[in-house]
Amino acid sequence: MTKKEDVLIPKLGVVTDIRRDTPDVKTFRVNAPEGGKVFEHMPGQCAMLSIPGVGEAMFSITSSPTNKEFMEFSIKKCGCVTEWLHQMEVGQEILIRGPLGKCFPVETELKGKNLLFVAGGIGIAPLRSVINYVIDNRENYGTVDVVYGARSAEDLVDLKEMQESWSNIDGIDVHLTIDREQEGWDGNVAFVPNYVKDLGFTTDKTVLVCGPPIMIKFTVAGLQEIGFQTNQIYTTMELKMKCGVGKCGRCNIGDKYVCKDGPVFRYDELGELPAEY
Amino acid sequence: MYKLSIDNLNELFALIGQDSKVYAPIERAGQVEFFLWSVEEKVRLDALNTVKSAKGFFFPQTEVLYKTKLEGKKIEIEAAEDAEEPTVYFGVRACDVKSFDVLDKVFLSEPVDSYYAAKRKHGTIVSMACSKPADTCFCGLFGIDATSPAGDVVTWIVGDTLYWDSKTEKGEALTVKVKELLVDADDVEVKKQQTEVKEMIAKAPLHDLSLEGFGGDALDELFNSPKWEALSSACLGCGTCTFVCPTCQCYDIRDYDSGHGVQKFRCWDSCMYSDFTMMAHGNNRTTQLQRFRQRFMHKLVYFPANNDGDFSCVGCGRCLQKCPQSLNIVKVIKALGGKKND
Numbered sequence: 029m030t031k032k033e034d035v036l037i038p039k040l041g042v043v044t045d046i047r048r049d050t051p052d053v054k055t056f057r058v059n060a061p062e063g064g065k066v067f068e069h070m071p072g073q074c075a076m077l078s079i080p081g082v083g084e085a086m087f088s089i090t091s092s093p094t095n096k097e098f099m100e101f102s103i104k105k106c107g108c109v110t111e112w113l114h115q116m117e118v119g120q121e122i123l124i125r126g127p128l129g130k131c132f133p134v135e136t137e138l139k140g141k142n143l144l145f146v147a148g149g150i151g152i153a154p155l156r157s158v159i160n161y162v163i164d165n166r167e168n169y170g171t172v173d174v175v176y177g178a179r180s181a182e183d184l185v186d187l188k189e190m191q192e193s194w195s196n197i198d199g200i201d202v203h204l205t206i207d208r209e210q211e212g213w214d215g216n217v218a219f220v221p222n223y224v225k226d227l228g229f230t231t232d233k234t235v236l237v238c239g240p241p242i243m244i245k246f247t248v249a250g251l252q253e254i255g256f257q258t259n260q261i262y263t264t265m266e267l268k269m270k271c272g273v274g275k276c277g278r279c280n281i282g283d284k285y286v287c288k289d290g291p292v293f294r295y296d297e298l299g300e301l302p303a304e305y
Numbered sequence: 306m307y308k309l310s311i312d313n314l315n316e317l318f319a320l321i322g323q324d325s326k327v328y329a330p331i332e333r334a335g336q337v338e339f340f341l342w343s344v345e346e347k348v349r350l351d352a353l354n355t356v357k358s359a360k361g362f363f364f365p366q367t368e369v370l371y372k373t374k375l376e377g378k379k380i381e382i383e384a385a386e387d388a389e390e391p392t393v394y395f396g397v398r399a400c401d402v403k404s405f406d407v408l409d410k411v412f413l414s415e416p417v418d419s420y421y422a423a424k425r426k427h428g429t430i431v432s433m434a435c436s437k438p439a440d441t442c443f444c445g446l447f448g449i450d451a452t453s454p455a456g457d458v459v460t461w462i463v464g465d466t467l468y469w470d471s472k473t474e475k476g477e478a479l480t481v482k483v484k485e486l487l488v489d490a491d492d493v494e495v496k497k498q499q500t501e502v503k504e505m506i507a508k509a510p511l512h513d514l515s516l517e518g519f520g521g522d523a524l525d526e527l528f529n530s531p532k533w534e535a536l537s538s539a540c541l542g543c544g545t546c547t548f549v550c551p552t553c554q555c556y557d558i559r560d561y562d563s564g565h566g567v568q569k570f571r572c573w574d575s576c577m578y579s580d581f582t583m584m585a586h587g588n589n590r591t592t593q594l595q596r597f598r599q600r601f602m603h604k605l606v607y608f609p610a611n612n613d614g615d616f617s618c619v620g621c622g623r624c625l626q627k628c629p630q631s632l633n634i635v636k637v638i639k640a641l642g643g644k645k646n647d
Contacts (some may be wrong), residue, residue, distance in 0.1 A: 040382065080373040081562045106585040272559055275411055
């Protein structure tokens with residue numbers, strides 16, 4: 029196949045399963061052509077997916093590395109590449125390179141901690157990888173709370189897994205919310221930041237937050253109001269990227285490259301960067 | 306040190322050209338650029354700055370990374386081969402030679418860019434000392450000595466004589482190859498010229514700039530300076546500065562559908578362009594002020610923070626010559642660089 033190796037040259041992957049999660053989110057299962065995974069990763073790391081003639085874009089890997097059979101990508105339809113991915117059928121080959129970026133510190137700073145995950149919309153994609161990793165290494169972590177919200181009940185990604193799998197595990201609490209009242213929904217109704225504040229978590233937790241920038245901003249502000257420090261909070265960022273290895277220059281913020289030095293950042297580290305994200 | 310008469314330059318290039326490509330500053334249609342040498346070309350060793358810098362030797366304006374084909378559900382992929390042809394780059398000025406250090410820090414840091422690395426490995430740099438710096442030159446600000454450039458071989462032209470001094474293994478190998486054209490020489494004439502040129506540089510218009518106030522520690526203060534507004538207000542966002550700049554290395558990766566498959570190619574890009582950071586869900590730099598500030602903050606603050614204080618500018622002055630709005634890094638350094646620039 030390829031004679032030369034370079035981090036910019038992708039490998040082949042095959043889409044082996046497609047699940048529709050919400051009206052605009054699908055989850056794609058990807059295998060190597062010969063079976064198994066295309067490469068190993070850690071929770072929070074990303075991959076570049078591309079289609080010849082369409083383009084290449086960065087996505088977080090939503091499956092946990094403890095899944096030894098395949099990788100999954102939960103992708104929201106919102107641009108050229110994602111439109112194309114959404115019209116694929118099972119069996120389609122795609123190009124994939126990675127793993128790219130730094131992971132959540134699951135083997136270091138997060139070990140032994142009580143964890144609070146806060147996600148909005150498609151922001152669950154990178155956190156789902158961590159949550160399943162924590163579940164599969166349950167003895168290494170304390171309590172787990174997952175706060176997850178979306179515009180409507182139909183927009184909650186991975187709802188089935190949350191309700192049927194995560195909720196039934198000891199020490200894991202799932203708190204769901206949607207933005208507006210709707211028929212058939214008897215759960216909480218509130219924006220994610222407000223719900224997090226209302227739930228009144230104790231400050232003995234380490235927080236992992238991902239969602240729209242505005243949600244992250246207000247969630248962090250709310251957490252600070254109830255006593256959390258920014259060095260207890262991790263997030264993962266999304267900026268335009270081309271190379272994924274800190275060279276093409278697009279995701280440069282201050283002296284950091286989000287693709288290489290992130291996308292996972294501790295919130296106090298982010299605070300030291302120019303406010304350009 | 307060796308010397309040869311500049312009347313023998315074509316013989317020198319022909320001898321090198323027997324088993325290497327030779328690039329030299331060559332005039333075509335009134336403009337001097339590094340082109341592939343042949344005996345019909347008009348070599349211009351007196352020209353100071355080529356229009357485009359020397360970065361394209363190792364980081365070409367466009368290059369194919371790999372070829373790929375989509376047929377139904379199947380994809381083929383074929384990587385481009387590495388450049389392995391020995392190439393000699395002749396007449397590179399001190400500022401452009403220094404720019405390779407800056408580019409190396411980007412492309413040769415992990416993960417190594419193999420496309421750049423292959424070209425760099427097979428390239429030999431024959432630099433040329435400056436004998437008549439321009440008013441727009443300020444390489445001295447970055448510790449560069451225009452009379453004593455780096456390179457595998459360093460050359461000086463004094464009158465009708467080219468002096469030749471090899472500095473590296475690659476340079477030694479090249480010297481052996483062209484030995485029949487060289488004669489032994491002392492460095493008396495070179496030293497004399499260096500002293501004269503240094504005096505000229507000490508009186509040059511931009512000789513007393515100061516970088517005090519720049520570097521990684523000054524991030525917040527410089528980023529938030531109100532002066533960016535006036536500095537950037539005339540910027541057209543044309544990107545000329547980034548294309549002529551020897552150290553600007555931002556790039557794009559795009560698809561070209563040839564009808565027989567897709568070429569994935571890399572090309573120079575510019576942080577000055579409005580779509581540089583635009584993605585499906587938004588754009589984190591929407592104003593020209595933000596983009597202008599990014600370019601100079603990167604060169605003078607962010608890059609030094611990651612690279613032991615080295616700046617991502619070599620003082621070649623091309624941006625001073627080419628910006629249609631007369632904006633340039635010197636104006637930024639003067640405005641934000643503290644009292645010593647007043």
